[in-house]
Amino acid sequence: MKRNYKHLFFDLDNTLWDFESNALVSLQEVFGKHNLNRFFSDFDHFYQLYTFRNQQLWELYPQGLITRKQLNLERFLYPLSQMGNNDEEFALLLSDDYLEICPTKTNLMPYAIELLDYLKPHYNIHIISNGFSKVQKVKIQTSGIDRYIDNMYLSEAIGFHKPDRRIFEYAVKSSNAKKTESIMIGDNFDADIVGAKNFGMHQVYFHSEKNTELPFEPTYFIQSLEEIRYIL
Secondary structure (H helix, E strand, O other): OOOOOOEEEEOOEOOOEOHHHHHHHHHHHHHHHOOHHHOOOOHHHHHHHHHHHHHHHHHHHHHOOOOHHHHHHHHHHHHHHHOOOOOHHHHHHHHHHHHHHHHHOOOEOOOHHHHHHHHOOOOEEEEEEOOOHHHHHHHHHHOOOHHHOOEEEEHHHHOOOOOOHHHHHHHHHHOOOOHHHEEEEEOOHHHHHHHHHHHOOEEEEEOOOOOOOOOOOOOEEEOOHHHHHHOO
């Protein structure tokens, strides 16, 4: 039975915008441009080190334990340092290039455009993201989904990061919405689903595989964006 939702709050990365594939292509370009094979046996060697540290840093950043600058520096400095290179200036150059390249990539999650076409006539569509403001804005513009988005709420500008309930409260109030008429759709259980639940808002957990060890059952679970049509 479909609920009477009016406002849909989407996460961006890996929910609508295909972060994994876009980041991979961008890092390959950075690797080639700066001849990083001077330091690493191949791209995969660099990529494994980068993604390992990047994931750790993105767990720290929303908690306020590191700054944006520290995140951007350390995720490139770490793989270099493992190869004996501790050049911070070079690591920042890699980071700057990556942040220029990555948001211009246009791969979206499967069925994203079809879903937005289906939803737009009936709902107000918003984004709540922990991503960097400048970068996220370029992503929605270059990928062409900006025309579907009514509002974009970014943690860097608001001052609270998901899963802090205050970013959800800010987004709902700023949209002139009610949380009983709103639902959060995202791929990150801790940030999107836990955060929305703590605020008292329904949730759609988008994940490719069922996880039976979740601390609670989200309002809805989907394995493909196409399945949202059965909810909304």
